[in-house]
Structure formats: C-alpha cells, structure tokens
C-alpha cells in the first residue's frame with residue numbers, strides 16, 4: 001500500500017446468522033477520569049446532576065479499551081485482543097446461552113469472553129499452537145462475570161461494561177455519591193458484590209427455611 005496514515009483504530013465486524021436473530025443492547029462504560037486527580041475528564045458544567053452514575057452509553061468508537069501492553073499478560077500471538085473488548089461486544093449482541101462463533105480465534109480471546117459470560121462458543125484456528133494455548137486457557141475460565149444476576153465485564157476487578165437495561169438491577173451494589181453533582185470528583189465504587197451475592201443466598205435460604213417450618 002506504500003506510505004499511508006498510521007492506523008489508530010481497529011475494526012470489528014459482527015454478524016448474526018439471520019436478520020431476526022440480530023440483537024442489540026445499549027452498553028454503558030465508566031466515566032473517563034484523570035488518572036492523577038480522579039476528576040472527570042469532560043466538563044459537564046451545570047449538567048452533572050443529570051449524569052448517569054455509572055457512565056455514558058458507548059458510541060461506535062471505543063477509546064477506553066487499550067491493546068495489551070504488558071508482555072506478562074500476552075500470549076505469543078501478534079494480534080491478541082483484550083478479553084474485555086470481546087466481552088463488551090458479546091454483552092451488546094447476545095444473551096446467556098447464545099452461540100458465539102469466531103472464525104479466526106487466535107489464542108481464544110472470543111471463546112474466553114463467551115465462557116466468562118455463560119455463552120456457548122465455537123472457534124476456528126489454522127495454527128495448532130494457538131489452538132493449544134486457547135484450550136489450556138479455557139479450562140481455567142469460569143462463567144462467573146456477574147454482579148448479582150446480571151452479566152457484566154470486568155477489567156482489573158472493576159466493572160468496565162454493563163448493559164443499560166441492567167442498571168436498575170445492579171445499582172445497589174455500588175457506592176454512589178448522595179449528591180450526584182459530586183460525581184465529578186467522586187468515583188462510584190463497587191461494594192463487594194460476591195459477598196452481597198452470598199448474603200442474598202442466605203436470605204433466600206432463610207425464607208426457604210421459614211416456608212418449610214410453616215408447612216410442617
């Protein structure tokens with residue numbers, strides 16, 4: 001191609017088997033903040049109180065997910081993608097139990113993302129070494145990327161992608177500033193969601209025990 005502009009984007013194509021099966025769910029990502037001060041990067045002026053506490057809806061350009069920079073997190077594959085990139089795409093276009101197919105799966109990123117979100121997966125890969133690496137990683141992956149009962153995507157223990165429609169179901173798992181205008185300096189944080197899940201399970205057990213005792 002000769003000399004050209006340095007590409008700073010990566011295109012991802014997704015297709016459904018037929019038009020009727022094409023799903024699309026609105027996705028939110030966390031507000032962008034200054035790394036040192038923690039303040040919001042965008043100035044929302046007098047509109048801060050109207051902001052969504054989690055973050056904005058994603059557009060068709062995603063600038064919050066970066067290529068894998070650290071060698072210790074990389075496989076010996078020149079174009080391995082970050083798992084949470086594929087998780088976002090999968091949350092946006094599929095439901096639990098759906099089948100995700102990646103015909104050029106490399107070291108398995110799409111399959112790993114699908115498994116973490118409890119989707120089924122199929123991958124094609126021409127290089128046997130990559131297939132081996134993918135299978136070795138997949139064995140260790142669990143399908144537990146959730147807050148409460150909602151599937152979400154984490155990166156470094158922080159939720160990076162949620163479905164807009166799940167916010168009402170998961171918002172109680174977050175510490176949110178009481179006055180939303182403080183959102184510019186105060187990041188919302190996730191309370192210990194796994195512990196909360198356990199507490200819920202205990203509650204269900206208590207109710208179950210009560211019902212059982214009453215019916216005796």
Ligand SMILES: C[S@@+](CC[C@H](N)C(=O)[O-])C[C@H]1O[C@@H](n2cnc3c(N)ncnc32)[C@H](O)[C@@H]1O
Nearest residue numbers: 079080081104105106107108109124125126127
């Ligand atoms: C861009 S890489 C995909 C990387 C992948 N997204 C990941 O994160 O690991 C494309 C992959 O397609 C594989 N590939 C190329 N031609 C293929 C073919 N005809 N059938 C199956 N796989 C093929 C290559 O070996 C390479 O691993």
